[in-house]
Amino acid sequence: MSSADTFLARWADITAIGSAAAVLSWDQETKMPAGGQAGRGQTLSVLAGLQHDHLTDPALAEAIDRASDAAGDDPVLDAQVRMARRDVVRASAVPGDLARRMAEVRSRALGVWQQARADADFSSFAPVLTDVVEMSKEQADALVAAGIAEHRYDALLDEYEPGATEAQLVTLLGDLRDQLSPLVKAVTDSGVVIDESPATGSFAEAAQLELGTVVAGALGYDFESGRLDLSAHPFTTGFDPGDVRITWRPEPDDFRPGLFGIMHEAGHAMYEQGLPTELARTPLGAAVSLGIHESQSRLWENQVGRSRAFWEWALPRFQQAFPGTDSVTVEALFPALHTVTPSLIRVEADEATYNLHIVARFEIERQLIAGSVEVADLPDLWNDTYDELLGVRPTSVTDGVLQDIHWAMGAIGYFPTYAIGNLVAAQLFDAATGAIDDLPGRIASGDFAPLLEWLRDNVHRHGRALSADELVERATGVPLSSAPFLDYLRTTTADVYGIRL
Ligand code: ZN
Numbered sequence: 001m002s003s004a005d006t007f008l009a010r011w012a013d014i015t016a017i018g019s020a021a022a023v024l025s026w027d028q029e030t031k032m033p034a035g036g037q038a039g040r041g042q043t044l045s046v047l048a049g050l051q052h053d054h055l056t057d058p059a060l061a062e063a064i065d066r067a068s069d070a071a072g073d074d075p076v077l078d079a080q081v082r083m084a085r086r087d088v089v090r091a092s093a094v095p096g097d098l099a100r101r102m103a104e105v106r107s108r109a110l111g112v113w114q115q116a117r118a119d120a121d122f123s124s125f126a127p128v129l130t131d132v133v134e135m136s137k138e139q140a141d142a143l144v145a146a147g148i149a150e151h152r153y154d155a156l157l158d159e160y161e162p163g164a165t166e167a168q169l170v171t172l173l174g175d176l177r178d179q180l181s182p183l184v185k186a187v188t189d190s191g192v193v194i195d196e197s198p199a200t201g202s203f204a205e206a207a208q209l210e211l212g213t214v215v216a217g218a219l220g221y222d223f224e225s226g227r228l229d230l231s232a233h234p235f236t237t238g239f240d241p242g243d244v245r246i247t248w249r250p251e252p253d254d255f256r257p258g259l260f261g262i263m264h265e266a267g268h269a270m271y272e273q274g275l276p277t278e279l280a281r282t283p284l285g286a287a288v289s290l291g292i293h294e295s296q297s298r299l300w301e302n303q304v305g306r307s308r309a310f311w312e313w314a315l316p317r318f319q320q321a322f323p324g325t326d327s328v329t330v331e332a333l334f335p336a337l338h339t340v341t342p343s344l345i346r347v348e349a350d351e352a353t354y355n356l357h358i359v360a361r362f363e364i365e366r367q368l369i370a371g372s373v374e375v376a377d378l379p380d381l382w383n384d385t386y387d388e389l390l391g392v393r394p395t396s397v398t399d400g401v402l403q404d405i406h407w408a409m410g411a412i413g414y415f416p417t418y419a420i421g422n423l424v425a426a427q428l429f430d431a432a433t434g435a436i437d438d439l440p441g442r443i444a445s446g447d448f449a450p451l452l453e454w455l456r457d458n459v460h461r462h463g464r465a466l467s468a469d470e471l472v473e474r475a476t477g478v479p480l481s482s483a484p485f486l487d488y489l490r491t492t493t494a495d496v497y498g499i500r501l
Contacts, residue, residue, distance in 0.1 A: 003066035012281040019239040021047040030229045055091040083283035093146035113408035122397045156413035160290045175482045177359045187340040199336040203255045211321040212262035220452040221266040234261045238272035267300035274460030289468040294421020303429040306337040309443040335496045342390040344399040358419040360385045426485035431476040
């Protein structure tokens with residue numbers, strides 16, 4: 001075996017353990033009986049430990065070194081080595097003792113958070129959240145010491161969005177906040193009420209599933225390499241480019257969460273189905289970042305799914321699926337796909353206000369990590385921030401600071417990836433529109449292949465060979481910016497609400 005083969009064979013083993021865990025997690029969310037919870041948790045924690053052991057095995061580090069010596073002028077092997085080293089440094093940076101304490105505190109925090117949320121009682125969650133924050137700081141310091149990033153928050157962010165920095169986000173999300181907040185306020189002040197009746201009524205689950213399946217298949221989601229199941233929270237999970245699964249959850253009286261949820265997850269899944277098979281099970285054969293992942297879901301859900309062009313194709317199929325909708329027109333439906341309503345709950349937010357929910361979390365969590373805010377101050381800080389950004393104020397911590405699972409899971413630095421995804425989606429779609437001859441016309445006739453091919457070529461085929469920043473700049477000709485997203489929102493808001501800002 002050549003030194004490169006030895007290195008890649010070890011890497012394939014690590015990937016296989018991850019895939020096995022992912023299958024078990026998929027089963028846990030879709031099929032497993034409630035009684036399986038404890039046993040499944042134990043199995044998953046053994047697999048996570050096993051994967052960590054393989055990743056930090058000195059024999060792997062040696063194999064990487066030997067492959068590096070042999071790489072010569074092979075740029076792909078060179079990139080494999082660089083990416084593998086980074087993953088190994090990251091996994092080895094956190095001492096075993098801290099890793100064990102983190103796992104213990106996180107699992108305790110999840111249980112306490114669930115109860116505190118049900119009781120609307122922040123004070124019972126505060127002590128364990130303090131532990132999570134303190135351990136996240138320790139973890140970040142260990143990562144900084146290992147050279148993963150320069151600053152604490154950057155080190156945490158790096159796990160989800162490699163290479164991104166707090167400084168970069170302060171500019172990007174600050175811009176978003178400064179321009180989005182007045183836009184949302186102008187919509188609220190306008191008093192315009194959108195007629196949402198074309199999107200509401202009675203939508204049988206079987207008909208929603210059939211329409212969602214037709215749409216996902218037409219976009220390019222490959223059902224031969226995937227499947228669609230029900231789950232409490234929709235998600236995508238891939239075990240290999242040949243098996244990438246999605247889930248959904250319908251609402252009986254509103255077709256939007258079901259259909260747009262399927263388009264969203266299909267977008268995530270087409271990215272993973274499009275990862276290069278020759279890089280499968282290697283350090284380069286995965287998605288580059290959560291922000292880029294989210295850009296793929298948002299692009300199909302929003303830029304495509306909420307466009308007039310898409311509905312010219314989709315409306316007859318919609319009307320066929322749901323009897324009694326014959327009088328619905330694209331013009332009547334369009335405003336109901338672009339409502340702007342400030343609300344308290346992130347996961348129910350529309351495409352405009354969603355990013356302000358993210359800005360709020362980013363501003364709060366970076367102060368937590370910097371130590372300029374105490375856990376005890378969070379409920380008031382949360383409510384004040386919502387008041388300022390969205391003009392709404394929670395009356396209960398259940399709809400406020402306790403609504404998300406992320407901090408209880410120790411996932412600090414995760415939220416910004418959602419906003420990055422929205423910005424990248426708009427920027428990529430603009431570039432694709434410029435590159436593809438009559439893209440709206442293609443979409444209106446149900447020909448989604450040119451767009452998918454453009455994404456395959458500019459995003460999917462790279463795996464992790466380019467950084468997220470490089471990928472965006474190469475695909476669009478300019479660095480990531482909030483301008484295309486803000487233009488997109490201004491256009492739809494002018495169209496639907498008659499407001500120009
Ligand atoms: Zn997503």
